Amino acid sequence: MHLLKDGFNLETSSIRPDSKLSDELGIDSLQWVELRAWLAERGVDDAIDPGSELDTVGDIERLLDSVCDSEHQPARPANPQAAGFSLADVRPPTMRNEYFSMRPVTPETIPFLYHLAASEEIGFRWRYRGAVPSPEVFKAGLWQGIFAQFVVFNEVNSQPVGLVQLYNADPSRGTGYVGAVFIQGLMHTGLPIEAFDMFLRYVFRVWTFRKLYMEIPAYNYDLIKSGRGKYFEVEGCLKDYTYYDGRYWDEYILSLDRDSVLK
Secondary structure (H helix, E strand, C coil): HHHHHHCCCCCCCHHCCCCECCCCCCCHHHHHHHHHHHHHHHCHHHHHHCCCCCCCHHHHHHHHHHCCCCHCCCCCCCCCCCCCCCCCHHHCCCCCCCCEEEECCCCCCHHHHHHHHCCCCCHCCCCCCCCCCHHHHHHHCCCCEEEEEEEEECCCCCCEEEEEEEEEEECCEEEEEEEEECHHHHCCHHHHHHHHHHHHHHHHHHHHCCEEEEEEHHHHHCCCCHCCCCCEEEEEEEEEEEEEEEEEEEEEEEEEEEHHHCC
């Protein structure tokens, strides 16, 4: 597997058909995005379907065996600015792609969001860090400090799968903070990055923010650490900032630049 050996700097001897992509080879969320894009370029279009399952190296080999590599070349979208600007080019921001859609928070979606905040798999990673607020307190605080937020839905089955947020915004400085939370079933798949990227593009297109920050405890940072210097920069590290599971964890301050996101 060229991408796994060279692109992810893995030792050839460590790659076997039964090697677990996340658990054994350590593929993080951003590397999952790159892997799925690599597969899509070779005709494996369902590799980025939220319902598809990729667990081992053997799964990838079986997908590649099902298509003819030589007959598939990735199509490049046309540049809408290449021919100049017109009023016809002014279109609404993208709120949906083939796999996910972003929809406003409504009373009907609040129970789903409360379940995320209270779930044992996700709750300790998100806003309340394992605390379980009452439904009334959760609902009252849902918009506290929030500039914009959307519930993310799976376009395949129309089920909610996560939340993306812009908070602590400072338009005078052109900065703000972004965050996201997704269901356990999407962890270690890279798919949440597809929705989060859509949200970042929405923010940069609609408003004049120049830089967005993320606050990431070390146990979450490991999910995206391969993107340092490529998708984001680490601008700070708060030592021993967050307590969890018997120890204090560092907290990273990451930055995402407008030009880098929209390139």
